[in-house]
Amino acid sequence: MSTTARKLLGVIAAVAALAVLITLYISSWATSAPKTIAATAVTAAGGGPTTHLTLQTDAAVGPQESPAHPDWVGYLVQQNGHWVRSTIYKVPANSLVHVTIYQFDGDSGLRNPFLSQVQGTNNGTVMVDGKPINHIDPEEASHTFIVPQLGVFVPLPGVPEEAKNQCEAGPCDPGTMAHRTIEFTFRTGKKGRYRWQCFVPCAAGTYFGFGGPMQTIGYMDGFIDVV
C-alpha cells in the first residue's frame, strides 16, 4: 500500500471512530429519560387495588435535583422517603390512584380559565388543605396535573405571596415550608402510556410562559404508565 493510501486509511479510521462516537452520543442522549417511579401500593380498605403517589411542585427544583437548570420549575416525586426529580410514574391498570401534591409555588394564572374546573377525579372534587372543592379561581392557579387522555383535570392553587417561609429551591420540606396540600383520587383505565402536563404558564422568562421546563420531560411534563 502506498503512503498516500496509508494516510487515507488513517484518516478514514479517524473519521469512522468519530462517527461511532457521534452515533453513541446521539443515541444515548436521545434515549435518556428520568427514571420511572412506581406508585407505592397501599393496603386498600376494601375495593380494588390502590396505590399512592406523593408529589411536590417547586418554583425552582434546585441544584441538587437539576445541576443544569436549578432555577427551572418542576415536579418532584417521593420514593422511599426521598424526593427525586422524575415525572414518569408507573401505576397499575384499572385501579385507584391516590395522589398527594405539596404545592410550594406561587400562582401564575391559567391561560385558559376553563381548566380551573376539576374533572375526572372521584366525586369530581379534590381536597385542598382538607377542604373539598370542584373549581378554583383561575387567577390563583399555580400548576395543573392534567392527563388529557384519562380525563383527569386537577388545577393546583398557589401559595399566597404574603405567606412566610416560602421555599426558594427544591426539594422543599412540607414540614416547615409554606405550602398547600392537594389530595385526590382517580381511576386508571386500560394499560398504556398516557402523557400528563401542567397547563399554567409557569415557565418564567419564556414566551407565553410555556418554554423550557414546560417542554421538557422531568419538570412539568411526564407520563403515567398504566401497566
Place this chain on the structure above:
Amino acid sequence: MSAATTAAAPPAVGRPLWRRLIGFNLLTAVILGIGGYYLGWWIGHLVTEGKSFEYTKAIDENDVALLLAYFGGVIGFLVGLGFANYPVSRMLGRPASLREKEEHGIGRYFGLCTDHKVVGIQYLCGIGLFFFVGGLNAMLIRTELLHSNPTFVGPNQYLSLVGEHGTMMMGMMTSGILGPFANYFVPIMIGARRMAFPRIEALTFWLLMAAGFILTSTIFFGGFPTGWTGYEPLNDQAVMGMDSYIMFFALVGLSMTLLGLNMLATIITMRAPGLTWSRLPIFVWAVFATSVLMVLAAPMLIATLLMAAFDRTIGTSFFVPGGGGSSYLFQNLFWFFGHPEVYILALPGFGIVLELLPVFTRKPLWGYRLAISGMLGVSLLSFFVWQHHLFVSGINADLRPFYMLSTEIISVPTGFIFLCVMGTLWKARTSFSVPMLFCIAWAFNFLIGGLSGVFLSDTPSDTDTHGSFFVMAHFHYTIMGGLIFTFFAAIYYWVPKMFGLNFNEKLAKAHFWLMFVSFNSTFLPLFALGIQGMPRRVSFYEPKFHTLNVWVSVSAFVLGVSMLIFLFNVVYSLIFVRERAVQNPWRSKSLEWQVATPVPVNNFEQIPVFDSDPYDYGTPVALAGGVGKPQVTGAGAGGG
C-alpha cells in the same frame, strides 16, 4: 486533446512535525475556534448582566451568550484556517500570498486550499460526513416509530431528531451536488483554470463545515422542537438548542449565497472561446439556474433568522402578536426562501440526469433548448408559489386560486425535463452502467414525487394531506429520490475522474438495487399512512397504523444498510483495491473526460476552443475536430 500534466513539485520534506503543526491549518483553526467560542460566551454573559436580561436568570439559559459564542467560534475557526491572511496582507500593503493553491500532498485537503478540485473533494467528504449524521437521525426516528407511543426516545428528543435530520439534509445537501461536482467540474467543463473567486469558493466549504458542527452540537443545549421549518412563535419558546438551528441555517445561507455568486460569475465570465450559451453543457445550465435561486433566496433566509435571533435575545416581537408581530410573517418569509430551496435541491439533479443520459444512451441530448427553458422556468416560477404551504393557515385565503395556479403551472417546465429525458431514451443504445441506473431511478422517483405534488397543490385535496405523512412522503420522493439518487449517480460517474480509481461494480449494483427497492418500500407506504390521517412529526400514533409503520421502519433500516454497502465500497475500492480508472471509461465527449487523470493543477495547458456542444453522439467520427472538440476515438486508451 492534450491537457498536459504539470510536473508536481516534490512536497516540502525535512520539516519536523511540530514545525508543520504551527501555522494556519486545521489544528490552529480548531484551537482558535474554541477560543473564539469561549470569548463570545464570556462577552455574552457580560452583556446580559443588565436588568433588561433578567429573564436569562429565570431560565438558566443565555441565548445571547450562545449566539455570540457560535459567532466567535466561527470567526476564530476561519482565521485559524488562514482566511484573514489575504485581506490583512493586502491592507498592510504586502504582496498577497498565493500559497494556498500550490501546496501538495494530502495535507491540502485539511485546510484552506483554493484549487477548485481540492475544494470539490473536500465538499464530497465533508458533506458525506454530515449526510451520515442526518441519516443516523432518520434511523433513530424510525426506531422510535416502531412503537405507537414514545418509548425508545423521549418526546423532546424525538422532535429534536426530526428537526436535526430535516435541517441537516435541507441545509447541507443544498450543496450536495453544487459543492462537490459543480466546484470540481464546472471550471473544467467551461474550459477555465479556476473558479472566479477561489478564496470565496474555499470559504463556502469551511462555512458549511462550521455550520454542520454547530447543528450537531444542538444536543448539548437541549435540541430544538420546531423541525426544519423553525416556525414562530414555537421558535421563540424553545431552549438554547434553537440557537444552533439559527446559526446553522444562517451560515448555510451565507455559504449558499457565496457559492451561487461564485458559480454565476464563473459561468458568465470565464467560459472558453467558442463556448457560447447554446453550447454550454446542460449540467452547467442547471448549476446556473440553481445559482440564480441561491443568490436570490438565501439572503432572505439570513434576514429571517436574524429577526428570529432578535426575538429570542433582545426581546423584539417580529413574530409574536403580543408585541405587534405576526406568526404569519415568519411563515411567509421562511417559505419565500423555503420553496426556492426545494428547487435548489431538485435542479442540480435535473442537470446530472440530462448530462449523463447522452453518454449512456449514445445519443445527443434531445431538446437541449427545451431543457434549458424548463430549468430556467422552474427557477423563475419557484418564487411565486410559496403560499401553497399556507393553504389552510387562513392568511390571504382569497389568493389561494392564484397560488394553486402558479403551483400547478410549475409542473409544465418540470414536464419539459421529462420530455427531454424520454426523447433522449427513444431508440437509444442504452448501456446500464451504475450511474445510468440511478438516472432511470430518478425518473421514476421524481415522477411519483411530482404526481403526488398535484394533490398538494389542489387546495381542497390539500386540506386532507397538509401536515400529514403524505407531504413527508412527497418531498422525500422529490428530494431524496431526486437529489440523493442523482448525487450517487454523480459519484459513480465522476469519482473515476476525481480520484482516478474505479468502484467495484458488483458492490455498486448491489447498492443501487437495495437502495432503490428499500427507498420505495419506505416511502410509498407513507403516502398511505398520510391519506389515512397520520400527521407528520409525531411519536404518538393510533394503533391501527402500527403494522404499516413497522414495515416502513424495517424498510428504512434496509435503506440504511444500502448506505453501508456504499461506504464499504468506498473503503474497499478506493483504499484497498485501488484499481486505476482509464481516462474516459464512459466514452464521454464532454471536456472533463478529455483531460488527464488526475486532472493537472491548472486543468489545461492551453485554454481550449469550442465549436459545438458536448453532445454530438451518434454522428460519424469524421465530423469531430478542433481543440475544444473532444474526440471519441481511442479516448478510453489514454487513461492513466
Place this chain on the structure above:
Amino acid sequence: MSSEGVPARPPATPGEPNHLRRFGTIWIVATLIALPLVIFLLGPELPPGHGSEQASAHVTDNIVLLAMATPVLLLVVIYLVYSTIAFRQPRGGVLEGPAVRGHAGLQTAWIVITSSAVLALAAYGTVRLLADNGAGSGSGPKPLTVPKGPKLPVQVIAQQWAFTYRYPSYGGVETTHLELPVNQMVELHVTSLDVIHSFWAYQLGVKADANPAVDNVAFVKPTKIQTFEVHCAELCGIWHGGMFDHGHVVSGADFQRWIREQQVKFAPATKVLPKYSKTYAPEPTRRGE
C-alpha cells in the same frame, strides 16, 4: 473501444418493429384498463370518506386528480420500462444511437397539452374551492364565500397542548370534547392562545391552522353519525403528537341533550371564562412578563 467503422445507426433499420405504434398501443390499453379500476374500484374507497359534505367533495376531487394522474404515471413508467427493454446496448457493444436532437412538433404539442391540463386542473380546483365555501379548509377571518342558511358557530381553542371547544350560541359553554349535530352547517372559528396549531378533523375533511390572535373560519356540514379523530397538524412543541382526541357527530336531539349536560357540568368554569370573543390574548403575551 472505438466507434470507428461503426457508422451511426440510420433512424429506421429494416425489420425494426414500429416502436411508436407498439408503445402507444401498450399505453392506451393500460390506461383503458387502469382508469375504470381507479375511478370505480379505488375511487369510492379514497379517504377521507363520506363523513361530511366537504369530505365527500374531497373524495370526488381526489378521484378526478387520480384519474388525471393515472395516464401520466402510466405514460412515463411504461415508457421507461419499454425503452430500457427495447433500446439496449448489446453486451459489450459500442453502437451509437440516432443523432436526433429534437422534434419541434412534438415539443410544441407537449407544451400545449401539459399547459392545458394544468390550467384545467387549476380551474377545477378553484371552482371546487369556491363552490364548496373553502372545502373544509381554514379560510381566514373573512371567507370569500359563506354558505347560506343557519349555521352553528363553534369555536376551537388550541393551546399547548389541547383543543377545547366553545359554543357561543349555548351561553358560551366550553367543553373538552367536540360534539356536532348531523346535517347542520357548522361554522368553525379556529384560534390559538399561544403558538401555531392546526385543527384537523380527519373524517370530516376539515383542516384549519390555529394562529394566535387570528380567527380562522372553516365550514363543515357533517352528514354521518360517527366518531371522528381530531389531530393537531402543525408542529407545536413537545406534545404535538399527543394532541389528539375523538369527537362525535350525533343526531340533533342527542346534541341538544349533550350540550345541556355540558352547560350544567361546566357551569362553574363557564362563570369564570372571558366573554366570548373571536380571539384571546391571555397573559403573558410576551417573554419575561
